[in-house]
Amino acid sequence: GQQVMQIPQYQHVQEGEDFTTYCNSSTTLSNIQWYKQRPGGHPVFLIQLVKSGEVKKQKRLTFQFGEAKKNSSLHITATQTTDVGTYFCAGGSNYQLIWGAGTKLIIKP
């Protein structure tokens, strides 16, 4: 079946360093969505990418959708303590999403 692989599982950064997480799908995706989940919380929608090669920015966050619509990335510039959490990608059809396992962003003390 369709799978979405997300790496790395964890990333430890110093505050102010950059963070990147990558998603790869076994099949072409109609769209990809990104969510953030704070510890103990629920996933919160960040953005949706639909077009091949699409790049979207939200302040320090940059989201990319690959040309083949099979991979995506989220890059955070100059991380802050408020960025802590797990970032998930999710891709799929109109009704069903297949979720990556998430990348946990940890800020080193």
Added chain:
Amino acid sequence: NAGVTQTPKFQVLKTGQSMTLQCAQDMNHNSMYWYRQDPGMGLRLIYYSASEGTTDKGEVPNGYNVSRLNKREFSLRLESAAPSQTSVYFCATRGLQPQHFGDGTRLSIL
């Protein structure tokens, strides 16, 4: 406030007991979903309802049943709970934009 409400927030069951998790939304969304989230994993879809009166299996439906009672409510039932069903359960809805989640039910099966 508009949103997705799940009850209960926490529950401990013994193996073999049954339970229904409740989800209600006031966002007037057609689609509703039940997911489970296990440690270190993403969300796995159990069942979904594209609209009132319809339900479909997701990735991991075994051991669960659902009811879309009306447009607002979508319940998840465990008929005979097993330790492997220990998890955090999230209900979500979807309108024109992607999914909105409830706060989750933390379920432990002993």
